[in-house]
Amino acid sequence: MEDRATITLTVNGxxxxxxVDARLLLSDFLRHDLGLTGTHVGCEHGVCGAxxxxxxxxxxxxxxxxxxxxxxxTIETVEGLxxxxxxxxxxxxxxxxxxxxxxxxxxxxxxxxTDMLRHHPLxxxxxxxxxxxxxICRCTGYQHIVDAVRELARARGxxx
Amino acid sequence: xxxxxxxxxxxxxxxxxxxxxxxxxxxxxxxxGGQSLMPMMNFRLVKPSVLVDINRIPDLDRITLEAGTLRLxxxxxxxxxxxxxxxARHIPVLHAAMxxxxxxxxxxxxxxxxxxxxxxxxxxxxxxxxxxxGTVHIASPRGTRAMPARDFLTGSLATALExxxxxxxxxxxxxxxxxxxxxxxxxxxxxxxxxAAVAVLMERRDGRARxxxxxxxxxxxxxxxxxxxxxxxxxxxxxxxxxxxxxxRLKASLAPNSDLNASADYRRHLAGALxxxxxxxxxxxAREAHMEPA
Numbered sequence: 034m035e036d037r038a039t040i041t042l043t044v045n046g047x048x049x050x051x052x053v054d055a056r057l058l059l060s061d062f063l064r065h066d067l068g069l070t071g072t073h074v075g076c077e078h079g080v081c082g083a084x085x086x087x088x089x090x091x092x093x094x095x096x097x098x099x100x101x102x103x104x105x106x107t108i109e110t111v112e113g114l115x116x117x118x119x120x121x122x123x124x125x126x127x128x129x130x131x132x133x134x135x136x137x138x139x140x141x142x143x144x145x146x147t148d149m150l151r152h153h154p155l156x157x158x159x160x161x162x163x164x165x166x167x168x169i170c171r172c173t174g175y176q177h178i179v180d181a182v183r184e185l186a187r188a189r190g191x192x193x
Numbered sequence: 194x195x196x197x198x199x200x201x202x203x204x205x206x207x208x209x210x211x212x213x214x215x216x217x218x219x220x221x222x223x224x225x226g227g228q229s230l231m232p233m234m235n236f237r238l239v240k241p242s243v244l245v246d247i248n249r250i251p252d253l254d255r256i257t258l259e260a261g262t263l264r265l266x267x268x269x270x271x272x273x274x275x276x277x278x279x280x281a282r283h284i285p286v287l288h289a290a291m292x293x294x295x296x297x298x299x300x301x302x303x304x305x306x307x308x309x310x311x312x313x314x315x316x317x318x319x320x321x322x323x324x325x326x327g328t329v330h331i332a333s334p335r336g337t338r339a340m341p342a343r344d345f346l347t348g349s350l351a352t353a354l355e356x357x358x359x360x361x362x363x364x365x366x367x368x369x370x371x372x373x374x375x376x377x378x379x380x381x382x383x384x385x386x387x388x389a390a391v392a393v394l395m396e397r398r399d400g401r402a403r404x405x406x407x408x409x410x411x412x413x414x415x416x417x418x419x420x421x422x423x424x425x426x427x428x429x430x431x432x433x434x435x436x437x438x439x440x441x442r443l444k445a446s447l448a449p450n451s452d453l454n455a456s457a458d459y460r461r462h463l464a465g466a467l468x469x470x471x472x473x474x475x476x477x478x479a480r481e482a483h484m485e486p487a
Contacts, residue, residue, distance in 0.1 A: 036200050055201035055244070056194050058235075077195060078232035085298055091272075092298040097231035101201055102224075102246060145298055153297070166384050167296025 040104035044069070045113030053100045060084040062100035063110060071111040071140050075169075082168030085141040086110050092148035111140035114147070122188075123147055126181040134172035142168050146182055155186035196234040199244045207253075207332050207361055210245050215334045215357035217243035223359050224248070225267060228295070228303035229311045247359065256280065262328075262364040267307075271300035283367045284325065286374035286392055290317050293376075296384045306360045309342070312415070314349050315386040317378075320416035322346075324392045324408035325365040333358040349414040369404070372396050373479025375471035379463055381454070387411045388455050389463045393471040397479035401428050402435075407472075412449040412464050419443060431476035440469045 041050045044067060051066050060077070063069045063086070075083035077096045084095040087109035115121030120128065123143050133139045142165070149155060149164045161182045162175070170178065204210035214221045222230060222241040225248065233239040247253065253268040256277050263279055274280055275291035294300060294317050308318035309329065319342070322329075327342035334357060342363070345353050354360065368374070378390035389411040396403040405426045410416040422443045429435040449460035 036198055038201070054194065054198075056196040056198055058195060061194065078235050079228060079299065082296075082298065091301045093302055094228075094298060096195075096235065097227050097302070099201070099224075099227075099231075099246075101203075102248065104203075148301075149297065163383060164297050166382065167298050 038101055038104070040101055042103050042106050042108060044108045045110060051100075055099065055101050057100045058096055059086070059088075059098040059100045059103055059108075060095035062103075063095060063108070066100075069110050069112050073137055073140055075137070075141075080169070081138070081141070082145060083138050083141040085144045085168065087144055087148060090148075090151070092145050109144070109147070111143055114143055123150070123181075123185060126185050127178070130177045130181040130184065132173065132178045132181040133170075138168060138170045138172075142170065142178060146185070149182065150185055150189050152192060154192070155182065158183065161186070195237075196231075197237050197240040199241050202243060202245045204245050204247050204250055206250060207359070208334075210247050210250065210359055211333050211357060213243060213245045214359060217241070217245075217356075219356035221245055221356065223310070225307040226270065226303040228299050229307070229313065245359075253361065258283070259364065262366055264362050264364050265305045266362050267304065267360055269305050271295065271303045271305065271308075272297075274305050275300065284365060286368075286376050286394060287321055287325070287365065289374070289376040290321050290378075290390075290392060293317060293378045293380070293384070293387070293390070306363050309345075309363055310352060310354065310360050312346050312348070312350050312352050313386075314413065314415050315388075315411045316416075317387075317390065317410070319346050320390065320408045320410040321392060322363055322365065323416055323418050324394065324406055325368075326406075327366070328364040329360055330362040330364065331358050332361050337361070339364075343418065346415055368394050369396055369482075371480035371482050372404075373475040373477065375474035375478065377467040377471045377474075379467060389460055389467055391464065391467045391471045393468075393475040395426075395431075395472075395475040395479050397431070397476065397481050400430055400481070402426050402431055402476065402479075403428070407443075407468070409464060409468070412447050412460055419446070421446060426472075431473075431479075433473075436469060436472040436476075439472060440465045443468050 039052045073083040075081035079094045079097045086095045202213040221243040224246045253266040257264045281288040322342040329345040373395045375393045378387045380387045391409045394406040405423045407419040444465045451457045
């Protein structure tokens with residue numbers, strides 16, 4: 034029983050070991066301890082979706098996850114999707130379809146969509162909108178995000 | 194940091210978890226999916242001195258078919274319940290209800306048993322557990338016990354769970370073959386907490402409704418079984434008149450609150466409209482089964 038522990042986890046393919054307070058949120062761990070500020074914090078109570086990351090391959094709210102829970106886990110964040118000049122396919126689709134304006138919500142959308150493309154049938158716009166419904170964007174009206182996902186869903190391979 | 198300071202226990206077993214709960218002297222919380230607990234801890238509405246993380250306890254993440262029931266272990270996530278073949282086959286009303294539960298990312302983490310323990314009056318799990326005559330399995334350092342869900346759920350965000358106890362599983366009774374079912378919910382946005390929802394089970398024997406079960410939520414401090422309305426429909430033919438009468442009785446029995454989202458009158462109207470639809474739907478889905486000769 035501890036209020037502090039050392040954790041080891043894999044973040045975007047790199048193994049990281051850090052001592053953390055038990056109460057440290059995974060969102061703050063990624064941003065402050067690892068400097069991965071692409072994961073954004075909006076509401077910090079699980080409503081807005083800006084902090085969405087992948088935890089062992091499935092999307093999760095990093096603001097509702099303790100860093101200490103991620104000991105031994107594999108984490109993927111927006112930094113793992115691509116880089117300037119070498120965008121990942123979800124990022125490229127957002128760029129092609131104008132799927133963002135201010136960009137604050139975008140990292141969360143990109144990670145949720147990565148989960149959607151791996152695991153969910155996205156045959157209709159209704160299914161796409163339902164799967165996106167846990168992420169809030171105040172700029173786009175969502176239409177361009179749906180357009181980007183539709184293109185990605187049509188181009189993807191079989192579900193895992 | 195958002196949550197207040199606490200000691201963290203990564204439980205390796207149920208025995209380990211309940212020992213840690215007992216050692217905290219009543220000031221502990223069990224962490225499963227964390228989709229309700231963590232927001233409350235981030236707001237410091239909940240400040241446990243000990244947090245017992247049960248996510249690594251083996252074998253709690255299964256749905257199993259027992260005699261006449263489906264057993265959902267304490268780590269069965271909403272995503273799993275929503276996609277499980279046993280649930281879809283044996284309890285289609287629960288399969289239907291799951292499409293209304295939260296959003297994709299929350300469903301990846303949130304658990305069925307956790308939601309029953311949280312006992313939110315506007316969440317689907319407590320209501321579905323009541324509808325399906327659920328039994329809650331509980332462990333503590335003193336042993337194990339099983340409790341009917343109707344006794345377990347005592348109020349808004351309140352249960353009969355003692356501080357040194359954890360829920361290990363919930364059993365849901367499988368409805369008889371041919372039972373008609375319906376689930377109707379209204380929320381402002383899909384996946385949000387419901388303003389009201391109703392679930393109905395109904396058997397049909399010799400042209401009459403039998404073993405009618407009706408559960409509602411969003412219209413009182415807790416999810417409810419509407420036993421008066423159930424009794425009034427028992428043995429009636431499934432006519433528009435019978436369902437209209439049942440809905441009138443239902444609306445008269447409700448005393449919903451007004452709040453930011455809806456007035457009491459609106460909630461009562463909504464409850465009636467959803468119930469009327471669900472009763473007719475369940476009746477239409479029920480397959481006729483003749484009484485066994487005595």
